[in-house]
Amino acid sequence: MFENLEKIKQQFNEELNRVESKDELERVRVAFLGKKGLVTDALKGLRDLSAEDKKTFGMQVNVLKNEIEEAIVEYQKKIEEQEYLKEINNAPRYDFSIPSDKPLGSLHPITIVQKQIEDIFKTMGFIIEDGLEVQTEYNNFEAVNIPKNHPARDMTDTYYLENGQLLKTHTSAAQNAIMRKYGAPKPGEYLKALFPGRCFRNESIDASHENTFFQMEGMMIGEDISISNLIYFMKVLLTEVFQRDVKVRLRPGFFPFVEPGFELDINCLICGGSGCPTCKHSGWLELLPCGMIHPNVLRMGGIDPDKYTGFAFGLGLTRLAMMKYNIKDIRVFNSGNLKQLRQFTI
Numbered sequence: 001m002f003e004n005l006e007k008i009k010q011q012f013n014e015e016l017n018r019v020e021s022k023d024e025l026e027r028v029r030v031a032f033l034g035k036k037g038l039v040t041d042a043l044k045g046l047r048d049l050s051a052e053d054k055k056t057f058g059m060q061v062n063v064l065k066n067e068i069e070e071a072i073v074e075y076q077k078k079i080e081e082q083e084y085l086k087e088i089n090n091a092p093r094y095d096f097s098i099p100s101d102k103p104l105g106s107l108h109p110i111t112i113v114q115k116q117i118e119d120i121f122k123t124m125g126f127i128i129e130d131g132l133e134v135q136t137e138y139n140n141f142e143a144v145n146i147p148k149n150h151p152a153r154d155m156t157d158t159y160y161l162e163n164g165q166l167l168k169t170h171t172s173a174a175q176n177a178i179m180r181k182y183g184a185p186k187p188g189e190y191l192k193a194l195f196p197g198r199c200f201r202n203e204s205i206d207a208s209h210e211n212t213f214f215q216m217e218g219m220m221i222g223e224d225i226s227i228s229n230l231i232y233f234m235k236v237l238l239t240e241v242f243q244r245d246v247k248v249r250l251r252p253g254f255f256p257f258v259e260p261g262f263e264l265d266i267n268c269l270i271c272g273g274s275g276c277p278t279c280k281h282s283g284w285l286e287l288l289p290c291g292m293i294h295p296n297v298l299r300m301g302g303i304d305p306d307k308y309t310g311f312a313f314g315l316g317l318t319r320l321a322m323m324k325y326n327i328k329d330i331r332v333f334n335s336g337n338l339k340q341l342r343q344f345t346i
């Protein structure tokens, strides 16, 4: 009886060593531990043994059973590892250094213009800030001096969320948060920030209007900021962006968040001023609303308007990109038409 167990063990080891797959392993398991397996079978001999031998034999059968079970678990791990390695070795090989024969990605024209302007202003010490696209009504309107029922709200109808928040209508929505984040500048220093962003307006779409567009806003706050500072920065900006002389005109403009406010128009670079659908046949394009920050806006930003002044300007990034790249239709930008968008890659 006892030798029989030894034989079973030997036979198991031999068979296990020949196993090469999970299926084969399962077959071996059933052959030894299954209902009709060799180990189960060996127990049948128990009835012919004395009470003393029964106990010893029973224990030995259990030991053998445990050994076989453990060996099977171990062997299963080994097989899984081998199968995994085999899978890796047989997997197709890629050489990531080979240039693609598919078209490469490119920067969106608006991104190109945005980066260019950011670089210009960074060299002049401006910090670049990011504003949220979903804003509170307070940040978008009240904080920039557009109280409830102000007519300016009609001109900038937008999309409202069920929770009362809205998609921001202008980058000015970030002004309050930036003033509060950095606070009033120390004597002799300035708060200079540039904040680009995607803006929204509930608007019918045509060649020069989109419901989604990009703006870039800048502001500079200090103890002695005047309109001359504003004009200087705008001139630097336009010369750098267009790399040539651009005709501009400054005319009074009303924006609730500035006082005085101006409209800086740029001579239409698409038609050269003779009139086209992009400039609504006027020869001029509104590019840059700007002005001195309204005392109320400074106050709401936690900055004392009796001590500090500042200028702010909002730049139509989408418009600027149209002018720079001679894109006649604003709808190109959000069209996803890669053929058109790719040609501006730098």
Ligand SMILES: [Zn+2]
Binding pocket: 268, 269, 270, 271, 272, 273, 274, 275, 276, 277, 278, 279, 280, 281, 283, 284
């Ligand atoms: Zn034009």
